[in-house]
Amino acid sequence: METKKAIISVKNLVKQYDDFVAVQNLTFEVYENEIFGLLGPNGAGKTTTLEIIETLREKTSGEIIVDGFSVDKQAQNIKKIIGVQLQAAGYYPNLNLVELLELFAGLYGADVKPMEMLEKVNLQDKAKAKYKGLSGGQKQRFSIATTLINQPKIIFLDEPTTGLDPQARRNLWDLIIEIRDAGTTVVITTHYMDEAEQLCDRVAFVERGQIIALDTPDNLIDQLVNSGFERKKEVKKANLEDVFINLTGKEWRE
Numbered sequence: 001m002e003t004k005k006a007i008i009s010v011k012n013l014v015k016q017y018d019d020f021v022a023v024q025n026l027t028f029e030v031y032e033n034e035i036f037g038l039l040g041p042n043g044a045g046k047t048t049t050l051e052i053i054e055t056l057r058e059k060t061s062g063e064i065i066v067d068g069f070s071v072d073k074q075a076q077n078i079k080k081i082i083g084v085q086l087q088a089a090g091y092y093p094n095l096n097l098v099e100l101l102e103l104f105a106g107l108y109g110a111d112v113k114p115m116e117m118l119e120k121v122n123l124q125d126k127a128k129a130k131y132k133g134l135s136g137g138q139k140q141r142f143s144i145a146t147t148l149i150n151q152p153k154i155i156f157l158d159e160p161t162t163g164l165d166p167q168a169r170r171n172l173w174d175l176i177i178e179i180r181d182a183g184t185t186v187v188i189t190t191h192y193m194d195e196a197e198q199l200c201d202r203v204a205f206v207e208r209g210q211i212i213a214l215d216t217p218d219n220l221i222d223q224l225v226n227s228g229f230e231r232k233k234e235v236k237k238a239n240l241e242d243v244f245i246n247l248t249g250k251e252w253r254e
């Protein structure tokens with residue numbers, strides 16, 4: 001069997017906010033060039049974990065290595081090889097999309113062609129638009145484009161499809177798969193299990209700051225079925241989302 005190389009290694013990670021333990025002894029690895037999903041209920045500690053790996057938040061204890069660099073001593077090296085979605089507040093309102101990409105490229109010292117970046121996320125027609133004039137799906141696509149500016153080895157996407165319609169979600173899945181296929185590792189959080197099943201090579205379930213399962217979606221489903229689990233209702237060959245897509249088509253909507 002092919003051995004996978006870990007690009008992120010998290011060992012015994014603990015994060016405490018005063019006397020509240022948000023992350024309790026998390027240990028996991030993300031392999032190079034996979035789409036890795038962090039799943040779990042609200043407040044489970046997913047965002048906290050991601051932000052610590054991204055070097056944006058201090059940990060209480062534990063060890064994290066990202067592409068050979070330690071978060072403790074080499075945070076600057078890590079920042080150079082990761083792509084993180086910016087908060088919308090960072091998108092200066094008077095600049096259009098091309099100008100924003102030029103600004104970010106300048107900050108990173110990266111040599112990118114804004115129009116090529118916009119083409120990657122199918123926003124070439126919106127080059128002169130302002131961020132606030134974009135639809136929800138377009139905003140997410142633009143935000144993903146900004147994570148790619150420094151040609152990162154790893155990108156982090158925190159709930160990238162929340163609030164999007166079925167077409168926009170599926171198109172975003174295709175985009176994320178293209179990014180992985182082009183050689184980038186993707187770490188994603190989502191509350192949509194159909195999305196995790198379609199998109200993620202492996203998923204970790206986090207519950208109260210601990211990992212309670214980690215495997216491929218296929219293996220996790222097989223384990224549940226093998227344990228005797230059965231759905232109460234007979235499963236139909238299609239679901240309501242299939243009806244939606246069938247009625248309204250697959251093309252980009254915005």
Ligand SMILES: Nc1ncnc2c1ncn2[C@@H]1O[C@H](COP(=O)(O)OP(=O)(O)OP(=O)(O)O)[C@@H](O)[C@H]1O
Pocket residue numbers: 017020022040041042043044045046047048049
């Ligand atoms: N700055 C903070 N100070 C105190 N507690 C915090 C802080 N940030 C997060 N928490 C708490 O830590 C826990 C984990 O939060 P976190 O945002 O990591 O969860 P999450 O799994 O990303 O949740 P969601 O799915 O809702 O985004 C929550 O109980 C939250 O209230």
